[in-house]
Amino acid sequence: MHTRLTELLEIEHPVMLAGMGGVSYHALVAAVSEAGGIGTLGASTMRPGQLPEEMQLVRSLTAKPFGVDLLTAFEGQVESGIQDVIDGGASIFVAGLGVPREVVDLLHSNNIIVGSMCGKVRHAVAAVTSGCDFVVAQGTEAGGHTGLVATMALVPQVVDAVGDKVPVVAAGGLFDGRGLAAALALGADGVWIGTRFIATPEAQAVNGYKDALLAALEDDTVISKSYTGKTCRVVRNDWTNHFERNPDELQKFPQQAFAAARAGVNHLGWPSGTDVDAAREFMPAGQGVGAINEITPAGDIVRSIVAEAEAVIDRLTAVTR
Ligand SMILES: Cc1cc2nc3c(=O)[nH]c(=O)nc-3n(C[C@H](O)[C@H](O)[C@H](O)COP(=O)(O)O)c2cc1C
Structure with a gap:
Protein backbone atom coordinates (compact mmCIF):
# COMPACT_ATOMS: atom_id res chain seq x y z
CA MET A 1 0.00 0.00 0.00
CA HIS A 2 1.57 3.30 -1.08
CA THR A 3 0.49 6.71 0.22
CA ARG A 4 2.18 10.04 0.72
CA LEU A 5 2.88 8.90 4.29
CA THR A 6 4.72 5.72 3.28
CA GLU A 7 6.78 7.80 0.84
CA LEU A 8 7.58 10.51 3.39
CA LEU A 9 8.54 8.08 6.15
CA GLU A 10 10.09 5.48 3.82
CA ILE A 11 8.02 2.66 5.27
CA GLU A 12 6.04 -0.21 3.73
CA HIS A 13 2.62 0.20 5.35
CA PRO A 14 0.72 3.38 6.34
CA VAL A 15 0.33 2.13 9.92
CA MET A 16 1.83 4.09 12.79
CA LEU A 17 2.09 2.91 16.39
CA ALA A 18 0.95 5.83 18.57
CA GLY A 19 3.60 7.20 20.91
CA MET A 20 1.78 6.07 24.03
CA GLY A 21 3.46 7.25 27.21
CA GLY A 22 4.16 4.31 29.51
CA VAL A 23 3.24 1.71 26.87
CA SER A 24 5.09 2.28 23.57
CA TYR A 25 8.54 1.21 24.71
CA HIS A 26 11.34 -0.50 22.75
CA ALA A 27 9.85 -4.00 22.25
CA LEU A 28 6.56 -2.70 20.88
CA VAL A 29 8.15 0.05 18.79
CA ALA A 30 10.63 -2.35 17.21
CA ALA A 31 7.93 -4.95 16.48
CA VAL A 32 5.76 -2.44 14.60
CA SER A 33 8.69 -1.00 12.63
CA GLU A 34 10.02 -4.45 11.83
CA ALA A 35 6.58 -5.40 10.42
CA GLY A 36 6.75 -2.49 7.96
CA GLY A 37 4.75 0.12 9.85
CA ILE A 38 6.48 2.63 12.10
CA GLY A 39 6.81 2.47 15.87
CA THR A 40 6.90 5.62 17.98
CA LEU A 41 8.39 5.61 21.48
CA GLY A 42 6.11 7.23 24.04
CA ALA A 43 8.70 9.23 25.94
CA SER A 44 6.41 11.44 28.02
CA THR A 45 6.52 9.13 31.04
CA MET A 46 10.19 8.22 30.84
CA ARG A 47 12.56 9.06 33.68
CA PRO A 48 15.66 11.16 32.91
CA GLY A 49 18.17 9.10 30.96
CA GLN A 50 15.65 6.47 29.90
CA LEU A 51 14.98 7.79 26.38
CA PRO A 52 18.56 7.21 25.10
CA GLU A 53 18.46 3.69 26.58
CA GLU A 54 15.13 2.93 24.94
CA MET A 55 16.30 4.28 21.58
CA GLN A 56 19.40 2.12 21.75
CA LEU A 57 17.27 -0.94 22.55
CA VAL A 58 15.02 -0.22 19.55
CA ARG A 59 18.12 0.01 17.35
CA SER A 60 19.36 -3.34 18.67
CA LEU A 61 16.09 -4.94 17.50
CA THR A 62 15.51 -3.29 14.11
CA ALA A 63 17.35 -1.26 11.48
CA LYS A 64 14.05 0.18 10.23
CA PRO A 65 12.81 3.73 10.89
CA PHE A 66 11.21 4.59 14.24
CA GLY A 67 10.04 7.74 16.00
CA VAL A 68 9.72 9.46 19.38
CA ALA A 73 2.83 20.34 28.32
CA PHE A 74 5.50 19.66 30.89
CA GLU A 75 7.89 22.57 30.93
CA GLY A 76 11.35 21.76 29.66
CA GLN A 77 10.50 18.23 28.48
CA VAL A 78 10.91 18.94 24.78
CA GLU A 79 14.07 21.01 25.25
CA SER A 80 15.80 18.26 27.22
CA GLY A 81 14.45 15.40 25.09
CA ILE A 82 15.14 16.82 21.66
CA GLN A 83 18.91 16.29 21.72
CA ASP A 84 18.31 12.66 22.75
CA VAL A 85 15.93 12.29 19.80
CA ILE A 86 18.62 13.59 17.43
CA ASP A 87 21.49 11.60 18.96
CA GLY A 88 19.48 8.35 19.19
CA GLY A 89 18.79 8.09 15.45
CA ALA A 90 15.03 8.62 15.33
CA SER A 91 13.52 9.26 11.88
CA ILE A 92 10.47 11.11 13.14
CA PHE A 93 9.48 13.26 16.09
CA VAL A 94 5.84 13.73 17.10
CA ALA A 95 4.77 16.49 19.47
CA GLY A 96 1.84 15.60 21.70
CA LEU A 97 0.72 19.16 22.41
CA GLY A 98 2.11 21.54 19.81
CA VAL A 99 5.66 22.19 18.73
CA PRO A 100 7.59 25.47 18.60
CA ARG A 101 9.06 26.62 15.28
CA GLU A 102 12.66 26.59 16.56
CA VAL A 103 12.31 22.93 17.60
CA VAL A 104 10.98 22.06 14.11
CA ASP A 105 13.92 23.88 12.51
CA LEU A 106 16.44 22.10 14.74
CA LEU A 107 14.92 18.70 13.91
CA HIS A 108 14.82 19.49 10.18
CA SER A 109 18.47 20.47 10.21
CA ASN A 110 19.12 16.95 11.55
CA ASN A 111 16.94 15.29 8.86
CA ILE A 112 14.18 14.36 11.28
CA ILE A 113 10.57 14.46 10.06
CA VAL A 114 8.20 16.29 12.42
CA GLY A 115 4.54 15.54 13.12
CA SER A 116 2.01 17.07 15.47
CA MET A 117 -1.08 15.73 17.24
CA CYS A 118 -4.20 17.78 16.42
CA GLY A 119 -7.70 17.64 17.89
CA LYS A 120 -9.01 20.65 15.98
CA VAL A 121 -8.56 22.12 12.51
CA ARG A 122 -6.81 25.19 13.90
CA HIS A 123 -4.18 23.00 15.64
CA ALA A 124 -3.40 21.45 12.25
CA VAL A 125 -3.13 24.84 10.54
CA ALA A 126 -0.79 26.08 13.30
CA ALA A 127 1.33 22.93 13.06
CA VAL A 128 1.78 23.33 9.31
CA THR A 129 2.58 27.02 9.77
CA SER A 130 5.28 25.97 12.26
CA LEU A 148 -14.25 16.66 21.72
CA VAL A 149 -14.49 16.34 17.93
CA ALA A 150 -15.06 12.82 16.57
CA THR A 151 -12.61 11.17 14.17
CA MET A 152 -15.23 10.85 11.41
CA ALA A 153 -15.91 14.59 11.46
CA LEU A 154 -12.37 15.78 12.21
CA VAL A 155 -10.30 13.92 9.62
CA PRO A 156 -11.95 15.27 6.43
CA GLN A 157 -11.99 18.80 7.85
CA VAL A 158 -8.27 18.61 8.64
CA VAL A 159 -7.69 17.14 5.15
CA ASP A 160 -9.56 20.09 3.62
CA ALA A 161 -7.53 22.58 5.68
CA VAL A 162 -3.98 21.23 5.26
CA GLY A 163 -4.13 18.07 3.15
CA ASP A 164 -2.83 19.85 0.06
CA LYS A 165 0.35 20.73 1.99
CA VAL A 166 1.11 17.70 4.20
CA PRO A 167 -0.07 14.12 4.72
CA VAL A 168 -2.83 13.74 7.32
CA VAL A 169 -2.88 10.68 9.59
CA ALA A 170 -6.16 9.59 11.20
CA ALA A 171 -6.37 8.57 14.87
CA GLY A 172 -8.96 7.76 17.50
CA GLY A 173 -11.02 4.59 17.79
CA LEU A 174 -9.27 2.84 14.87
CA PHE A 175 -8.29 -0.77 15.48
CA ASP A 176 -8.40 -2.79 12.23
CA GLY A 177 -8.23 -2.72 8.44
CA ARG A 178 -11.73 -1.31 8.11
CA GLY A 179 -10.47 1.73 10.02
CA LEU A 180 -7.48 2.10 7.69
CA GLU A 202 5.29 -6.49 23.47
CA ALA A 203 3.47 -3.56 25.13
CA GLN A 204 4.67 -2.39 28.52
CA ALA A 205 1.75 -2.46 30.98
CA VAL A 206 1.15 -2.96 34.70
CA ASN A 207 -0.71 -6.08 35.83
CA GLY A 208 -4.41 -5.93 35.03
CA TYR A 209 -4.20 -3.28 32.28
CA LYS A 210 -4.34 -5.66 29.30
CA ASP A 211 -7.00 -7.77 31.07
CA ALA A 212 -9.10 -4.64 31.62
CA LEU A 213 -8.93 -3.89 27.88
CA LEU A 214 -9.97 -7.44 26.94
CA ALA A 215 -12.95 -7.18 29.30
CA ALA A 216 -14.03 -3.63 28.39
CA LEU A 217 -16.95 -2.91 26.07
CA GLU A 218 -17.22 0.03 23.68
CA ASP A 219 -18.92 2.22 26.30
CA ASP A 220 -16.62 1.34 29.20
CA THR A 221 -14.34 4.35 28.67
CA VAL A 222 -14.92 7.89 29.92
CA ILE A 223 -13.27 11.25 29.38
CA SER A 224 -12.03 12.17 32.84
CA LYS A 225 -9.80 14.85 34.36
CA SER A 226 -9.29 12.73 37.46
CA TYR A 227 -5.78 11.45 36.66
CA THR A 228 -4.03 14.49 35.20
CA GLY A 229 -6.33 17.49 35.41
CA LYS A 230 -6.69 17.41 31.61
CA THR A 231 -9.39 15.61 29.63
CA CYS A 232 -8.18 12.05 29.18
CA ARG A 233 -10.08 9.00 27.88
CA VAL A 234 -9.59 6.06 30.25
CA VAL A 235 -11.27 2.85 31.36
CA ARG A 236 -14.11 3.87 33.69
CA ASN A 237 -13.57 2.68 37.28
CA ASP A 238 -14.10 3.59 40.96
CA TRP A 239 -11.62 6.50 40.77
CA THR A 240 -13.22 8.14 37.70
CA ASN A 241 -16.72 7.51 39.13
CA HIS A 242 -15.75 9.26 42.38
CA PHE A 243 -14.67 12.42 40.57
CA GLU A 244 -17.68 12.30 38.27
CA ARG A 245 -19.83 12.46 41.40
CA ASN A 246 -17.55 15.03 43.10
CA PRO A 247 -16.23 17.36 40.38
CA ASP A 248 -15.52 20.09 42.96
CA GLU A 249 -12.65 17.91 44.28
CA LEU A 250 -10.83 18.08 40.92
CA GLN A 251 -7.68 20.17 40.79
CA LYS A 252 -6.09 21.76 37.74
CA PHE A 253 -3.22 20.27 35.73
CA PRO A 254 -0.62 19.40 36.98
CA GLN A 255 -1.87 19.39 40.62
CA GLN A 256 -4.43 16.67 39.87
CA ALA A 257 -1.65 14.55 38.34
CA PHE A 258 0.38 14.91 41.54
CA ALA A 259 -2.70 14.08 43.63
CA ALA A 260 -3.35 10.92 41.60
CA ALA A 261 0.29 9.87 41.95
CA ARG A 262 0.15 10.46 45.72
CA ALA A 263 -3.03 8.37 45.92
CA GLY A 264 -1.18 5.51 44.19
CA VAL A 265 -3.49 5.30 41.17
CA ASN A 266 -1.09 6.26 38.36
CA HIS A 267 1.60 3.74 37.47
CA LEU A 268 1.77 4.56 33.75
CA GLY A 269 5.37 3.90 32.74
CA TRP A 270 6.05 1.48 35.58
CA PRO A 271 7.52 -1.86 34.47
CA SER A 272 5.32 -4.73 33.33
CA GLY A 273 4.61 -7.00 36.29
CA THR A 274 3.86 -4.12 38.70
CA ASP A 275 0.83 -4.91 40.88
CA VAL A 276 -1.79 -2.16 41.05
CA ASP A 277 -5.36 -1.67 42.27
CA ALA A 278 -7.14 -2.17 38.94
CA ALA A 279 -10.37 -0.67 40.30
CA ARG A 280 -8.67 2.73 40.65
CA GLU A 281 -5.68 2.60 38.29
CA PHE A 282 -5.02 4.98 35.36
CA MET A 283 -5.70 2.95 32.21
CA PRO A 284 -6.01 5.15 29.11
CA ALA A 285 -8.03 3.47 26.36
CA GLY A 286 -10.03 4.47 23.29
CA GLN A 287 -13.58 3.57 22.32
CA VAL A 302 0.12 -4.52 11.41
CA ARG A 303 -0.06 -7.24 8.76
CA SER A 304 -3.74 -8.00 9.39
CA ILE A 305 -4.69 -4.30 9.31
CA VAL A 306 -3.11 -3.94 5.88
CA ALA A 307 -4.54 -7.20 4.49
CA GLU A 308 -8.01 -6.35 5.75
CA ALA A 309 -7.86 -2.80 4.38
CA GLU A 310 -6.84 -4.13 0.96
CA ALA A 311 -9.77 -6.58 1.01
CA VAL A 312 -12.19 -3.80 2.01
CA ILE A 313 -10.92 -1.56 -0.80
CA ASP A 314 -11.27 -4.42 -3.31
CA ARG A 315 -14.83 -5.04 -2.12
CA LEU A 316 -15.69 -1.35 -2.45
CA THR A 317 -14.16 -1.20 -5.91
CA ALA A 318 -16.33 -4.17 -6.92
CA VAL A 319 -19.43 -2.28 -5.76
CA THR A 320 -18.86 0.40 -8.37
CA ARG A 321 -18.31 -1.99 -11.26
C1 LIG B 1 -1.90 4.60 27.19
C2 LIG B 1 -1.91 5.78 26.28
C3 LIG B 1 -0.93 6.74 26.43
C4 LIG B 1 -0.88 7.83 25.56
N1 LIG B 1 0.14 8.74 25.69
C5 LIG B 1 0.30 9.71 24.76
C6 LIG B 1 1.45 10.56 24.81
O1 LIG B 1 2.28 10.49 25.70
N2 LIG B 1 1.58 11.49 23.81
C7 LIG B 1 0.66 11.58 22.78
O2 LIG B 1 0.86 12.38 21.87
N3 LIG B 1 -0.44 10.79 22.73
C8 LIG B 1 -0.62 9.86 23.69
N4 LIG B 1 -1.73 9.02 23.62
C9 LIG B 1 -2.68 9.16 22.50
C10 LIG B 1 -2.18 8.35 21.32
O3 LIG B 1 -1.06 8.98 20.75
C11 LIG B 1 -3.22 8.14 20.20
O4 LIG B 1 -3.61 9.37 19.64
C12 LIG B 1 -4.45 7.37 20.62
O5 LIG B 1 -4.10 6.24 21.35
C13 LIG B 1 -5.26 6.98 19.38
O6 LIG B 1 -6.51 6.46 19.69
P1 LIG B 1 -6.79 4.91 19.99
O7 LIG B 1 -6.21 4.64 21.35
O8 LIG B 1 -8.26 4.80 19.95
O9 LIG B 1 -6.11 4.12 18.92
C14 LIG B 1 -1.83 7.96 24.51
C15 LIG B 1 -2.84 6.99 24.39
C16 LIG B 1 -2.89 5.90 25.24
C17 LIG B 1 -3.97 4.87 25.06
Whole structure:
Protein backbone atom coordinates (compact mmCIF):
# COMPACT_ATOMS: atom_id res chain seq x y z
CA MET A 1 0.00 0.00 0.00
CA HIS A 2 1.57 3.30 -1.08
CA THR A 3 0.49 6.71 0.22
CA ARG A 4 2.18 10.04 0.72
CA LEU A 5 2.88 8.90 4.29
CA THR A 6 4.72 5.72 3.28
CA GLU A 7 6.78 7.80 0.84
CA LEU A 8 7.58 10.51 3.39
CA LEU A 9 8.54 8.08 6.15
CA GLU A 10 10.09 5.48 3.82
CA ILE A 11 8.02 2.66 5.27
CA GLU A 12 6.04 -0.21 3.73
CA HIS A 13 2.62 0.20 5.35
CA PRO A 14 0.72 3.38 6.34
CA VAL A 15 0.33 2.13 9.92
CA MET A 16 1.83 4.09 12.79
CA LEU A 17 2.09 2.91 16.39
CA ALA A 18 0.95 5.83 18.57
CA GLY A 19 3.60 7.20 20.91
CA MET A 20 1.78 6.07 24.03
CA GLY A 21 3.46 7.25 27.21
CA GLY A 22 4.16 4.31 29.51
CA VAL A 23 3.24 1.71 26.87
CA SER A 24 5.09 2.28 23.57
CA TYR A 25 8.54 1.21 24.71
CA HIS A 26 11.34 -0.50 22.75
CA ALA A 27 9.85 -4.00 22.25
CA LEU A 28 6.56 -2.70 20.88
CA VAL A 29 8.15 0.05 18.79
CA ALA A 30 10.63 -2.35 17.21
CA ALA A 31 7.93 -4.95 16.48
CA VAL A 32 5.76 -2.44 14.60
CA SER A 33 8.69 -1.00 12.63
CA GLU A 34 10.02 -4.45 11.83
CA ALA A 35 6.58 -5.40 10.42
CA GLY A 36 6.75 -2.49 7.96
CA GLY A 37 4.75 0.12 9.85
CA ILE A 38 6.48 2.63 12.10
CA GLY A 39 6.81 2.47 15.87
CA THR A 40 6.90 5.62 17.98
CA LEU A 41 8.39 5.61 21.48
CA GLY A 42 6.11 7.23 24.04
CA ALA A 43 8.70 9.23 25.94
CA SER A 44 6.41 11.44 28.02
CA THR A 45 6.52 9.13 31.04
CA MET A 46 10.19 8.22 30.84
CA ARG A 47 12.56 9.06 33.68
CA PRO A 48 15.66 11.16 32.91
CA GLY A 49 18.17 9.10 30.96
CA GLN A 50 15.65 6.47 29.90
CA LEU A 51 14.98 7.79 26.38
CA PRO A 52 18.56 7.21 25.10
CA GLU A 53 18.46 3.69 26.58
CA GLU A 54 15.13 2.93 24.94
CA MET A 55 16.30 4.28 21.58
CA GLN A 56 19.40 2.12 21.75
CA LEU A 57 17.27 -0.94 22.55
CA VAL A 58 15.02 -0.22 19.55
CA ARG A 59 18.12 0.01 17.35
CA SER A 60 19.36 -3.34 18.67
CA LEU A 61 16.09 -4.94 17.50
CA THR A 62 15.51 -3.29 14.11
CA ALA A 63 17.35 -1.26 11.48
CA LYS A 64 14.05 0.18 10.23
CA PRO A 65 12.81 3.73 10.89
CA PHE A 66 11.21 4.59 14.24
CA GLY A 67 10.04 7.74 16.00
CA VAL A 68 9.72 9.46 19.38
CA ASP A 69 6.69 11.26 20.84
CA LEU A 70 7.01 13.85 23.58
CA LEU A 71 4.34 15.97 25.20
CA THR A 72 5.13 19.64 25.35
CA ALA A 73 2.83 20.34 28.32
CA PHE A 74 5.50 19.66 30.89
CA GLU A 75 7.89 22.57 30.93
CA GLY A 76 11.35 21.76 29.66
CA GLN A 77 10.50 18.23 28.48
CA VAL A 78 10.91 18.94 24.78
CA GLU A 79 14.07 21.01 25.25
CA SER A 80 15.80 18.26 27.22
CA GLY A 81 14.45 15.40 25.09
CA ILE A 82 15.14 16.82 21.66
CA GLN A 83 18.91 16.29 21.72
CA ASP A 84 18.31 12.66 22.75
CA VAL A 85 15.93 12.29 19.80
CA ILE A 86 18.62 13.59 17.43
CA ASP A 87 21.49 11.60 18.96
CA GLY A 88 19.48 8.35 19.19
CA GLY A 89 18.79 8.09 15.45
CA ALA A 90 15.03 8.62 15.33
CA SER A 91 13.52 9.26 11.88
CA ILE A 92 10.47 11.11 13.14
CA PHE A 93 9.48 13.26 16.09
CA VAL A 94 5.84 13.73 17.10
CA ALA A 95 4.77 16.49 19.47
CA GLY A 96 1.84 15.60 21.70
CA LEU A 97 0.72 19.16 22.41
CA GLY A 98 2.11 21.54 19.81
CA VAL A 99 5.66 22.19 18.73
CA PRO A 100 7.59 25.47 18.60
CA ARG A 101 9.06 26.62 15.28
CA GLU A 102 12.66 26.59 16.56
CA VAL A 103 12.31 22.93 17.60
CA VAL A 104 10.98 22.06 14.11
CA ASP A 105 13.92 23.88 12.51
CA LEU A 106 16.44 22.10 14.74
CA LEU A 107 14.92 18.70 13.91
CA HIS A 108 14.82 19.49 10.18
CA SER A 109 18.47 20.47 10.21
CA ASN A 110 19.12 16.95 11.55
CA ASN A 111 16.94 15.29 8.86
CA ILE A 112 14.18 14.36 11.28
CA ILE A 113 10.57 14.46 10.06
CA VAL A 114 8.20 16.29 12.42
CA GLY A 115 4.54 15.54 13.12
CA SER A 116 2.01 17.07 15.47
CA MET A 117 -1.08 15.73 17.24
CA CYS A 118 -4.20 17.78 16.42
CA GLY A 119 -7.70 17.64 17.89
CA LYS A 120 -9.01 20.65 15.98
CA VAL A 121 -8.56 22.12 12.51
CA ARG A 122 -6.81 25.19 13.90
CA HIS A 123 -4.18 23.00 15.64
CA ALA A 124 -3.40 21.45 12.25
CA VAL A 125 -3.13 24.84 10.54
CA ALA A 126 -0.79 26.08 13.30
CA ALA A 127 1.33 22.93 13.06
CA VAL A 128 1.78 23.33 9.31
CA THR A 129 2.58 27.02 9.77
CA SER A 130 5.28 25.97 12.26
CA GLY A 131 6.79 23.76 9.56
CA CYS A 132 5.48 20.30 10.56
CA ASP A 133 5.76 17.66 7.84
CA PHE A 134 2.59 15.74 8.74
CA VAL A 135 -0.30 16.03 11.18
CA VAL A 136 -2.21 13.44 13.17
CA ALA A 137 -5.92 14.28 13.34
CA GLN A 138 -6.96 12.68 16.62
CA GLY A 139 -10.68 12.32 17.30
CA THR A 140 -12.35 12.17 20.70
CA GLU A 141 -12.66 8.38 20.47
CA ALA A 142 -8.92 8.14 21.17
CA GLY A 143 -7.40 6.78 24.34
CA GLY A 144 -5.33 9.24 26.37
CA HIS A 145 -5.59 13.03 26.32
CA THR A 146 -8.24 13.89 23.80
CA GLY A 147 -10.56 16.58 22.49
CA LEU A 148 -14.25 16.66 21.72
CA VAL A 149 -14.49 16.34 17.93
CA ALA A 150 -15.06 12.82 16.57
CA THR A 151 -12.61 11.17 14.17
CA MET A 152 -15.23 10.85 11.41
CA ALA A 153 -15.91 14.59 11.46
CA LEU A 154 -12.37 15.78 12.21
CA VAL A 155 -10.30 13.92 9.62
CA PRO A 156 -11.95 15.27 6.43
CA GLN A 157 -11.99 18.80 7.85
CA VAL A 158 -8.27 18.61 8.64
CA VAL A 159 -7.69 17.14 5.15
CA ASP A 160 -9.56 20.09 3.62
CA ALA A 161 -7.53 22.58 5.68
CA VAL A 162 -3.98 21.23 5.26
CA GLY A 163 -4.13 18.07 3.15
CA ASP A 164 -2.83 19.85 0.06
CA LYS A 165 0.35 20.73 1.99
CA VAL A 166 1.11 17.70 4.20
CA PRO A 167 -0.07 14.12 4.72
CA VAL A 168 -2.83 13.74 7.32
CA VAL A 169 -2.88 10.68 9.59
CA ALA A 170 -6.16 9.59 11.20
CA ALA A 171 -6.37 8.57 14.87
CA GLY A 172 -8.96 7.76 17.50
CA GLY A 173 -11.02 4.59 17.79
CA LEU A 174 -9.27 2.84 14.87
CA PHE A 175 -8.29 -0.77 15.48
CA ASP A 176 -8.40 -2.79 12.23
CA GLY A 177 -8.23 -2.72 8.44
CA ARG A 178 -11.73 -1.31 8.11
CA GLY A 179 -10.47 1.73 10.02
CA LEU A 180 -7.48 2.10 7.69
CA ALA A 181 -9.71 1.84 4.60
CA ALA A 182 -12.13 4.37 6.11
CA ALA A 183 -9.27 6.74 6.95
CA LEU A 184 -8.03 6.58 3.36
CA ALA A 185 -11.59 7.20 2.14
CA LEU A 186 -11.71 10.35 4.30
CA GLY A 187 -8.58 11.62 2.57
CA ALA A 188 -6.04 10.59 5.19
CA ASP A 189 -2.72 8.99 4.21
CA GLY A 190 -2.50 6.50 7.07
CA VAL A 191 -3.50 5.64 10.62
CA TRP A 192 -2.00 6.25 14.07
CA ILE A 193 -3.21 3.50 16.40
CA GLY A 194 -2.83 3.28 20.16
CA THR A 195 -5.21 1.15 22.21
CA ARG A 196 -5.16 -1.91 19.88
CA PHE A 197 -1.40 -2.17 20.36
CA ILE A 198 -1.64 -2.24 24.17
CA ALA A 199 -3.16 -5.72 23.95
CA THR A 200 0.08 -7.22 22.61
CA PRO A 201 2.80 -9.26 24.29
CA GLU A 202 5.29 -6.49 23.47
CA ALA A 203 3.47 -3.56 25.13
CA GLN A 204 4.67 -2.39 28.52
CA ALA A 205 1.75 -2.46 30.98
CA VAL A 206 1.15 -2.96 34.70
CA ASN A 207 -0.71 -6.08 35.83
CA GLY A 208 -4.41 -5.93 35.03
CA TYR A 209 -4.20 -3.28 32.28
CA LYS A 210 -4.34 -5.66 29.30
CA ASP A 211 -7.00 -7.77 31.07
CA ALA A 212 -9.10 -4.64 31.62
CA LEU A 213 -8.93 -3.89 27.88
CA LEU A 214 -9.97 -7.44 26.94
CA ALA A 215 -12.95 -7.18 29.30
CA ALA A 216 -14.03 -3.63 28.39
CA LEU A 217 -16.95 -2.91 26.07
CA GLU A 218 -17.22 0.03 23.68
CA ASP A 219 -18.92 2.22 26.30
CA ASP A 220 -16.62 1.34 29.20
CA THR A 221 -14.34 4.35 28.67
CA VAL A 222 -14.92 7.89 29.92
CA ILE A 223 -13.27 11.25 29.38
CA SER A 224 -12.03 12.17 32.84
CA LYS A 225 -9.80 14.85 34.36
CA SER A 226 -9.29 12.73 37.46
CA TYR A 227 -5.78 11.45 36.66
CA THR A 228 -4.03 14.49 35.20
CA GLY A 229 -6.33 17.49 35.41
CA LYS A 230 -6.69 17.41 31.61
CA THR A 231 -9.39 15.61 29.63
CA CYS A 232 -8.18 12.05 29.18
CA ARG A 233 -10.08 9.00 27.88
CA VAL A 234 -9.59 6.06 30.25
CA VAL A 235 -11.27 2.85 31.36
CA ARG A 236 -14.11 3.87 33.69
CA ASN A 237 -13.57 2.68 37.28
CA ASP A 238 -14.10 3.59 40.96
CA TRP A 239 -11.62 6.50 40.77
CA THR A 240 -13.22 8.14 37.70
CA ASN A 241 -16.72 7.51 39.13
CA HIS A 242 -15.75 9.26 42.38
CA PHE A 243 -14.67 12.42 40.57
CA GLU A 244 -17.68 12.30 38.27
CA ARG A 245 -19.83 12.46 41.40
CA ASN A 246 -17.55 15.03 43.10
CA PRO A 247 -16.23 17.36 40.38
CA ASP A 248 -15.52 20.09 42.96
CA GLU A 249 -12.65 17.91 44.28
CA LEU A 250 -10.83 18.08 40.92
CA GLN A 251 -7.68 20.17 40.79
CA LYS A 252 -6.09 21.76 37.74
CA PHE A 253 -3.22 20.27 35.73
CA PRO A 254 -0.62 19.40 36.98
CA GLN A 255 -1.87 19.39 40.62
CA GLN A 256 -4.43 16.67 39.87
CA ALA A 257 -1.65 14.55 38.34
CA PHE A 258 0.38 14.91 41.54
CA ALA A 259 -2.70 14.08 43.63
CA ALA A 260 -3.35 10.92 41.60
CA ALA A 261 0.29 9.87 41.95
CA ARG A 262 0.15 10.46 45.72
CA ALA A 263 -3.03 8.37 45.92
CA GLY A 264 -1.18 5.51 44.19
CA VAL A 265 -3.49 5.30 41.17
CA ASN A 266 -1.09 6.26 38.36
CA HIS A 267 1.60 3.74 37.47
CA LEU A 268 1.77 4.56 33.75
CA GLY A 269 5.37 3.90 32.74
CA TRP A 270 6.05 1.48 35.58
CA PRO A 271 7.52 -1.86 34.47
CA SER A 272 5.32 -4.73 33.33
CA GLY A 273 4.61 -7.00 36.29
CA THR A 274 3.86 -4.12 38.70
CA ASP A 275 0.83 -4.91 40.88
CA VAL A 276 -1.79 -2.16 41.05
CA ASP A 277 -5.36 -1.67 42.27
CA ALA A 278 -7.14 -2.17 38.94
CA ALA A 279 -10.37 -0.67 40.30
CA ARG A 280 -8.67 2.73 40.65
CA GLU A 281 -5.68 2.60 38.29
CA PHE A 282 -5.02 4.98 35.36
CA MET A 283 -5.70 2.95 32.21
CA PRO A 284 -6.01 5.15 29.11
CA ALA A 285 -8.03 3.47 26.36
CA GLY A 286 -10.03 4.47 23.29
CA GLN A 287 -13.58 3.57 22.32
CA GLY A 288 -12.35 0.83 19.99
CA VAL A 289 -11.53 -1.16 23.13
CA GLY A 290 -14.72 -3.23 22.85
CA ALA A 291 -13.32 -4.85 19.69
CA ILE A 292 -10.19 -6.12 21.42
CA ASN A 293 -10.67 -9.70 22.53
CA GLU A 294 -7.20 -11.19 22.47
CA ILE A 295 -3.55 -10.47 23.01
CA THR A 296 -1.96 -10.50 19.54
CA PRO A 297 1.69 -9.98 18.53
CA ALA A 298 2.12 -6.41 17.26
CA GLY A 299 3.60 -7.47 13.91
CA ASP A 300 0.55 -9.65 13.23
CA ILE A 301 -1.71 -6.68 13.98
CA VAL A 302 0.12 -4.52 11.41
CA ARG A 303 -0.06 -7.24 8.76
CA SER A 304 -3.74 -8.00 9.39
CA ILE A 305 -4.69 -4.30 9.31
CA VAL A 306 -3.11 -3.94 5.88
CA ALA A 307 -4.54 -7.20 4.49
CA GLU A 308 -8.01 -6.35 5.75
CA ALA A 309 -7.86 -2.80 4.38
CA GLU A 310 -6.84 -4.13 0.96
CA ALA A 311 -9.77 -6.58 1.01
CA VAL A 312 -12.19 -3.80 2.01
CA ILE A 313 -10.92 -1.56 -0.80
CA ASP A 314 -11.27 -4.42 -3.31
CA ARG A 315 -14.83 -5.04 -2.12
CA LEU A 316 -15.69 -1.35 -2.45
CA THR A 317 -14.16 -1.20 -5.91
CA ALA A 318 -16.33 -4.17 -6.92
CA VAL A 319 -19.43 -2.28 -5.76
CA THR A 320 -18.86 0.40 -8.37
CA ARG A 321 -18.31 -1.99 -11.26
C1 LIG B 1 -1.90 4.60 27.19
C2 LIG B 1 -1.91 5.78 26.28
C3 LIG B 1 -0.93 6.74 26.43
C4 LIG B 1 -0.88 7.83 25.56
N1 LIG B 1 0.14 8.74 25.69
C5 LIG B 1 0.30 9.71 24.76
C6 LIG B 1 1.45 10.56 24.81
O1 LIG B 1 2.28 10.49 25.70
N2 LIG B 1 1.58 11.49 23.81
C7 LIG B 1 0.66 11.58 22.78
O2 LIG B 1 0.86 12.38 21.87
N3 LIG B 1 -0.44 10.79 22.73
C8 LIG B 1 -0.62 9.86 23.69
N4 LIG B 1 -1.73 9.02 23.62
C9 LIG B 1 -2.68 9.16 22.50
C10 LIG B 1 -2.18 8.35 21.32
O3 LIG B 1 -1.06 8.98 20.75
C11 LIG B 1 -3.22 8.14 20.20
O4 LIG B 1 -3.61 9.37 19.64
C12 LIG B 1 -4.45 7.37 20.62
O5 LIG B 1 -4.10 6.24 21.35
C13 LIG B 1 -5.26 6.98 19.38
O6 LIG B 1 -6.51 6.46 19.69
P1 LIG B 1 -6.79 4.91 19.99
O7 LIG B 1 -6.21 4.64 21.35
O8 LIG B 1 -8.26 4.80 19.95
O9 LIG B 1 -6.11 4.12 18.92
C14 LIG B 1 -1.83 7.96 24.51
C15 LIG B 1 -2.84 6.99 24.39
C16 LIG B 1 -2.89 5.90 25.24
C17 LIG B 1 -3.97 4.87 25.06
